[in-house]
Amino acid sequence: MSAELTPVDAVITWVDGADPKHAQKLSECLRQQGIERPSTVSKSRLNDSGELAFCVTSILRFAPWIRTIFIVSDEQKPSLIATLADTAYQERVxxxxxxxxxxxHLSVLPVFNIRSLTTALWRIEGLSDRFIFFNDDFFLLRPVQEDDFFREGKMVVRGRYTWFKHLSPLGRILTKLKAMLFKHKSGRASHLLGQEMAAKLAGMKHRYLRLDHNPHPFLKHTVADFYTAHPDFFKENIHYRFRSEKQFVGEALATYVAILGAEVILDNTLKTAQIKAADRSVLHIKQQIEVADRSERYAFACVQGLDAGTEEIQALLKEWMHRRVGTLEHFLSSFNSGRRPEHE
Known part of the structure; x- marks a missing residue:
């Protein structure tokens, strides 16, 4: 099948940690495994503060060429589905x-682990060969085109080539020394280590593409073919209910397999405004917003831990998201009236 002839879909992973049923499921799983709640499933990571609605609205508004938006969830249905009912967009989400x-592989459930999920996203029924993966805290800042993600039948990716750090001979020695000298227990599922593991599994030898934090394009056939050839890699990576340092990053592996298959174009023109609501000052976040507003290169934003920020920071970020994206209700109202949203 030619990737050039297929439509493009979007896939968003989402959970509402404030849902009592989901919270009970998480608590029971932690109890069964006899572990404390990891930071990877903290309330600020799981609670929905409206980020999903901004993500979906930004895709509908700024990437109307996307065919279907699939929201992957655990026995939950976001409220925006009811908002879209009986509209022109009902079947597109x-x-x-x-x-x-x-x-x-239902024995792996329940899963509270983005790495397990991104390993299996390609198995969505009816998913196009070309799709873009979004975390639910991502959103688009301005109109983007199909060739910002797929060009000449290839994936357009963003990042920098770098040498292996954790998995190099020197890196392994330093890790062992740290463990011996400081009784260090790693246990931390480093995103960089997860990328390096994916690169090694894909067959990269000395250096790899360190991926930027942005929406990631996938070619479904590349990952499907890889996991068909290496089913144990798939089974191993999905069986962790919580993020583990033993897991590779799913979107990274999909990229590296495509690189080795000459199905990737590297283009760092577009950038992401990555904002951490809980870890930055109001002044710092205002500066990030100003930079993103001034430059056309900033096409994506990621607002992490919105509900963990101070009231002032939450208000600042929500005002910015409203200004740059707008609400889903306003978008639908503008569409129905034939008017363009005022934000454009």
Whole structure:
């Protein structure tokens, strides 16, 4: 199948940690495993403060060429589905349950782990060969085109080539020394280490593409072919209910397999405004917003831990998101009236 002839879909992973049923499921899983709640499933990571609605609205508004938006969730349905009912966009946004992407492997459920999820996203029924993965705290800042993600039948990716650090001979020695001298227990599922693991599994030898934090394009056939050839890699990576240092990053592996198959174009023109609401001052975040507003290169934003920020920071970021994206209700109202949103 030619990737050039297929439409482009979007896939968003989402959870509402404030849902009592989901919270009970998480608590029971932690109890069964006899562990404390890891930071990777903290309330600020799992609670929905409206980020998903901004993500979906930004895709509908700024990437109208995307065919279907699939929201992958765990027995949950976001309220925006009701908002879209009986509108022209009703069939363009669909909810996919974890049971669908883990079919044949249901013993791994429940999963509270983005790495397990990104390993299995390609198994969504009806998903196009070309799709873009969004975290639910991502959103688009301005109109983007299909060739910002797929060009000449290839994936357009963003990042920098670098030498292996953690998995180099020297890196392994330093890790062992740290463990011996400081009784260090790593245990931390470093994103960089997860990328390096994916690069090694894909077959990269000395250096790899360190991926930027942005929406990631996928070619479904590349990951499907890889996991068909290496089913144990797939089974191993999905069986962790919580993020583990033993896991590779799913979107990274999809990229590296495509690189080795000559199906990637590297283009760092577009950038992401990555904002951490809980870890930055108001002044710092205002500066980030100003930079993103001034430059056309900033096409993406990621607002992490919105509900963990101070009231002032939350208000600042929500005002910015409203200004740059607008609400779903306003978008639908403008569409129905034939008017362009005032924000444009």
């Amino acid at each position: 669909k909810v996919v349950d974890h049971k669908e992407i883990f079919r044949g």
